[in-house]
Amino acid sequence: MMKRTVLAAAAAAMLAALPAKAADYKVGILLPFSGVYAGLGAHIENGFMLGLKDFGGELGNNTVSVVRDDTEADPGASLAKAKKMVLSDKVDVLTGIVSSAVLGALRDFVHSSKTPLVVSNAGNDDATGERCSPYITRVSFSNSSITRVMGPWMAKQGIKTAYLMAPDYAAGHQMMDAFRATFEAAGGKIVGEAYPPLQGTKDYGPYISQAKASGAQALMTFFAGGAAISFVKQYKEFGAAKDLSLYGAGFLTSAAYVHVQGEAADGIIASLHYVPTIDTPENKRFQDGYKAAYEGKLGSEFAVAGYDAAHVIVKAIAAAGGDKAKFKDELNKVSFNGPRGPLRIDPATHNVIQNMYIFRNEFADGKVTQKVLATIEGVQDPVNGCKM
Amino acid sequence: MLTDPSFWLVQGLNSLQLAMLLFLLSVGLTVIFGLMNFVNLAHGSLYALGALIGYSIAEALGSVWWAYALAPVAVAAVGAVLYITLIERLRSAGPLPQVLVTFGLIFVLMDAQRYLWGTDALGVTGNVPFSGTIHIGVEPYPAYRLFIIAVGFAVFGGLYLLLNRTRLGAEVRAGVDDAETAAALGVNVERTFFLVFLLGCALAGLAGAVAMPAFSAEAGMGVGILVPTLVVVVIGGLGSLSGAFVGSLVIGATLTFGTALFPDFAGVAMYAALIAVLLFRPHGLLPARG
Numbered sequence: 001m002m003k004r005t006v007l008a009a010a011a012a013a014m015l016a017a018l019p020a021k022a023a024d025y026k027v028g029i030l031l032p033f034s035g036v037y038a039g040l041g042a043h044i045e046n047g048f049m050l051g052l053k054d055f056g057g058e059l060g061n062n063t064v065s066v067v068r069d070d071t072e073a074d075p076g077a078s079l080a081k082a083k084k085m086v087l088s089d090k091v092d093v094l095t096g097i098v099s100s101a102v103l104g105a106l107r108d109f110v111h112s113s114k115t116p117l118v119v120s121n122a123g124n125d126d127a128t129g130e131r132c133s134p135y136i137t138r139v140s141f142s143n144s145s146i147t148r149v150m151g152p153w154m155a156k157q158g159i160k161t162a163y164l165m166a167p168d169y170a171a172g173h174q175m176m177d178a179f180r181a182t183f184e185a186a187g188g189k190i191v192g193e194a195y196p197p198l199q200g201t202k203d204y205g206p207y208i209s210q211a212k213a214s215g216a217q218a219l220m221t222f223f224a225g226g227a228a229i230s231f232v233k234q235y236k237e238f239g240a241a242k243d244l245s246l247y248g249a250g251f252l253t254s255a256a257y258v259h260v261q262g263e264a265a266d267g268i269i270a271s272l273h274y275v276p277t278i279d280t281p282e283n284k285r286f287q288d289g290y291k292a293a294y295e296g297k298l299g300s301e302f303a304v305a306g307y308d309a310a311h312v313i314v315k316a317i318a319a320a321g322g323d324k325a326k327f328k329d330e331l332n333k334v335s336f337n338g339p340r341g342p343l344r345i346d347p348a349t350h351n352v353i354q355n356m357y358i359f360r361n362e363f364a365d366g367k368v369t370q371k372v373l374a375t376i377e378g379v380q381d382p383v384n385g386c387k388m
Numbered sequence: 389m390l391t392d393p394s395f396w397l398v399q400g401l402n403s404l405q406l407a408m409l410l411f412l413l414s415v416g417l418t419v420i421f422g423l424m425n426f427v428n429l430a431h432g433s434l435y436a437l438g439a440l441i442g443y444s445i446a447e448a449l450g451s452v453w454w455a456y457a458l459a460p461v462a463v464a465a466v467g468a469v470l471y472i473t474l475i476e477r478l479r480s481a482g483p484l485p486q487v488l489v490t491f492g493l494i495f496v497l498m499d500a501q502r503y504l505w506g507t508d509a510l511g512v513t514g515n516v517p518f519s520g521t522i523h524i525g526v527e528p529y530p531a532y533r534l535f536i537i538a539v540g541f542a543v544f545g546g547l548y549l550l551l552n553r554t555r556l557g558a559e560v561r562a563g564v565d566d567a568e569t570a571a572a573l574g575v576n577v578e579r580t581f582f583l584v585f586l587l588g589c590a591l592a593g594l595a596g597a598v599a600m601p602a603f604s605a606e607a608g609m610g611v612g613i614l615v616p617t618l619v620v621v622v623i624g625g626l627g628s629l630s631g632a633f634v635g636s637l638v639i640g641a642t643l644t645f646g647t648a649l650f651p652d653f654a655g656v657a658m659y660a661a662l663i664a665v666l667l668f669r670p671h672g673l674l675p676a677r678g
Binding site: 194205 | 394395398402403406506508509513521523528529530533603606648
């Protein structure tokens with residue numbers, strides 16, 4: 001296990017402004033560094049480390065040290081590692097978690113051990129709904145919040161019929177159900193849907209042909225990672241774009257791999273809590289810093305979630321003034337402008353309240369860029385049965 | 389939709405394309421099965437290996453054509469190592485140890501693939517032949533899928549000639565029909581088996597290399613396709629080239645039209661087809677032994 005320490009040098013002027021008391025904090029990072037989600041784990045950790053560097057100055061004379069371990073995206077192994085971090089490494093806060101299944105497995109342990117967990121990816125609606133906990137704070141997104149905004153917007157563009165397609169697992173169904181509810185409420189009609197298996201051959205040919213034959217105006221989808229790359233390419237090869245426009249949760253054309261999709265991504269419209277082309281000083285600082293630190297790579301929405309998780313933790317530490325009990329409460333009172341825009345934590349669910357961006361991918365000169373078509377501000381989940 | 393001719397055309401081509409991949413995989417398996425009553429459950433892993441090796445070759449040499457040419461050779465070489473170290477010893481061990489060992493091999497090969505290539509889906513970024521869209525009538529269709537279909541038919545034609553016009557083919561047919569008598573007549577059945585095994589591995593590698601540009605390559609991708617491949621072998625009839633071809637067409641169509649027409653029952657439809665064939669033709673549609 002690697003240990004990294006970020007020590008913030010305290011300037012005399014800042015010392016005077018801050019409460020005199022300070023404490024040493026230990027952060028446990030739990031991310032998949034092997035297995036299917038290894039790529040995402042690396043993005044989130046890169047973002048987190050950059051965030052500690054960028055905001056470390058706000059720590060005053062508190063210190064932060066980091067321990068990290070690999071969840072292997074395996075619920076059982078993750079629980080054992082979380083227990084070790086809390087019981088033997090004595091971490092003050094856990095962060096990370098890509099897979100919703102891992103989050104589900106950790107929930108009862110962090111709840112009963114009263115260890116704060118700052119979630120930087122896993123989008124399962126339940127985690128800030130029926131299975132919410134005062135100790136779980138999510139800075140990434142909830143599945144339903146991503147696609148819920150697309151229903152009314154697409155209806156307003158004159159789209160009357162849509163076909164749904166997503167992998168057959170919890171996230172796929174949550175994303176599609178949220179879209180269905182708002183699209184139908186806005187007068188739209190779902191004319192068909194298909195849920196290909198999550199694992200196995202990535203041949204979407206029969207499904208795409210079927211969606212085309214349905215006569216729908218729009219194809220609303222959620223695919224991520226390798227499946228998203230294959231799906232977008234096959235959609236293009238089947239010449240489906242002419243009659244059936246492609247829409248999706250923004251992971252379909254994530255900044256992490258849209259360059260591989262290239263021309264095939266042209267024209268796809270999607271919604272997400274972050275796009276790399278947001279024109280704010282906060283985003284410019286993040287993207288410039290990310291490029292400088294990580295071989296000129298583009299910072300993805302996954303990296304932003306890690307970056308903001310670090311920012312939330314740093315701000316809570318600064319506000320707690322050395323009081324570790326207060327730190328746990330402060331995590332949920334944080335608000336700031338991050339790379340993705342204004343961000344705060346919902347006191348009722350501890351889910352993030354943030355902007356959603358509806359954007360079109362545009363391919364020109366061998367590069368894909370994202371043009372923001374609409375910004376839906378302050379998207380907040382309903383309480384969904386959460387009792388704090 | 390059902391009266392729309394383009395629905396039948398496009399989904400028909402989709403099912404033909406899937407059938408050709410299944411054929412490339414099942415033909416090696418069925419002849420090994422028929423010739424020596426040996427079942428190699430790790431055959432699907434060789435398909436994944438073909439795709440991954442094909443990916444590396446295409447990225448290194450800048451052309452997918454090299455992948456088509458070299459991936460089958462590389463996979464056959466892996467097959468030769470497996471044969472010499474494991475499979476030859478298992479020949480007389482009976483079906484249960486064979487199934488256990490080759491089942492274990494699935495996991496060994498999958499983790500080896502994860503170790504070497506990582507866990508991401510890998511797609512070639514360079515030039516892929518036939519990457520555009522062809523219009524059949526008014527209906528657009530991916531040209532590459534037509535290429536996969538053409539490869540399948542070409543391999544079927546080549547194997548048909550090999551089996552019916554060459555000495556090796558005659559030895560294979562004799563071995564499938566009655567291995568003891570063939571051996572008594574001076575056919576080196578062991579050597580024939582080894583060659584057929586290598587050819588089967590090479591075809592699995594070819595299937596992987598041909599599938600890779602369209603569906604990307606991923607460690608463990610062979611596990612999902614193993615079950616339909618085994619169903620094809622049983623439906624077609626053990627040891628039969630034409631059986632593997634016909635069985636592939638049946639299962640390709642069942643899976644594709646099942647997905648299109650009854651999405652919730654597509655998986656069941658394949659087994660229903662299997663049961664129906666076994667009820668009426670217990671030895672498969674075109675068994676090699678009469």
